[in-house]
């Protein structure tokens with residue numbers, strides 16, 4: 001019984017990260033209608049920036065917040081410089097550019113910070129006995145912190161999209177950019193903002209998880225695959241759906257990997273993909289996404 | 297001074313001009329109709345005025361040039377457009393679409409205006425929480441007009457509101473445009489293929505023939521012109 005709970009908790013903790021990164025994908029999607037494949041690498045790069053800020057003397061929390069601020073600005077700049085010139089409706093070119101960005105950031109971080117794993121301290125006490133016992137399992141403070149921050153970010157995004165003028169403008173822009181312009185919305189600025197927000201959320205994820213994953217250029221790669229799966233399952237336009245899907249994915253993946261021996265840890269990623277395909281076959285808009293409704 | 301004054305305006309899509317020197321005016325409180333067959337350039341005219349495509353020449357809104365202004369600035373200057381095909385955002389609710397229409401007003405007097413358009417179009421009120429994509433064609437057109445009006449424009453542009461609607465619904469819709477004009481003094485520029493019904497509510501009309509705009513004439517005169525009747529009124 002305790003083992004089962006331990007495995008659920010482990011999976012949950014992974015799932016929280018999937019969901020968190022999925023929130024970043026949702027921000028770009030909600031602000032522009034696109035998928036940013038470099039989202040994970042942007043988060044990785046931001047984690048290195050937090051590391052660099054810490055190395056020059058900033059306390060951990062300030063280093064992370066600094067990386068978030070830099071990420072926010074850099075995200076907006078990336079949209080302005082790399083995405084906007086491609087024009088509206090250039091979906092495939094944009095996807096390719098995000099792959100290019102992925103490679104550049106990955107290689108760039110390797111050149112600047114080297115290939116060896118670095119360590120970045122946790123924002124909260126994380127000595128061996130800094131945990132809360134939960135049915136015989138340990139909930140470490142850092143993991144609880146990640147969960148708490150995730151819930152705050154998720155709620156903030158939900159409120160932004162649902163109840164604010166800006167959030168509504170982001171949704172209109174993603175859904176129908178021409179209409180958005182005809183309603184007086186500054187579509188370019190809104191696109192930039194979507195990228196900026198996403199990059200800031202990603203930086204937060206990077207800074208919070210690097211203490212447990214160690215800091216490497218490949219740290220986000222797996223997470224991005226799961227996050228993309230979670231965002232898809234969650235319906236891509238729903239912050240709550242993305243987080244819930246991330247957590248469900250993390251728990252299922254861990255349980256299946258632990259209890260079905262031939263899956264083991266090698267095939268765990270395949271499990272995520274199978275779940276993804278299965279859901280999409282039944283519900284093409286994901287579990288919680290708004291159905292594309294159109295009468296002809 | 298005219299509310300809208302267009303003079304020697306040229307516009308197109310890069311491969312060459314579609315409109316070759318358009319002159320047109322709309323007076324304050326007036327309904328003006330531009331008639332034209334398929335491909336005459338009616339939509340191009342609308343998109344050029346609202347800043348959605350490149351254009352040259354003179355366009356003045358209330359005496360101020362908007363030829364260099366961006367589409368979003370033109371909306372803030374008081375011009376709202378109902379695009380051909382309506383342009384509603386299908387996965388937002390009716391009410392969210394309407395709220396989006398008030399974007400440039402930053403939410404002032406929002407509740408009042410929502411009520412106003414729900415009263416004008418009760419069918420929208422019944423469906424306020426429904427996704428816009430589930431509305432019928434006629435309801436979507438009502439939504440598109442209300443949404444444009446939510447910006448409290450000085451001039452409303454409508455691109456073929458009758459498109460895809462039954463004769464009865466078209467009748468109803470034009471009656472509501474006439475009502476908006478009468479009650480709010482709203483100036484309206486409408487382009488239509490359905491000449492008969494559009495001329496009924498308009499004061500003046502223009503004929504656009506493959507990118508060349510004819511002279512303005514009183515709507516009544518159009519309706520009784522035999523050559524026009526033959527070409528556009530199906531009689």
Ligand SMILES: Nc1ncnc2c1ncn2[C@@H]1O[C@H](COP(=O)(O)OP(=O)(O)OP(=O)(O)O)[C@@H](O)[C@H]1O
Pocket residue numbers: 309314332333334335336337338339340341380456489
């Ligand atoms: N996006 C575009 N790119 C290139 N050419 C275009 C574009 N849109 C329209 N055109 C061309 O411009 C001309 C005028 O088209 P426009 O849509 O303005 O006509 P319209 O009068 O609105 O016709 P309809 O009654 O069918 O809506 C046509 O020859 C059309 O092929």
Ligand SMILES: [Mg+2]
Pocket residue numbers: 338339340380455456
């Ligand atoms: Mg047209």
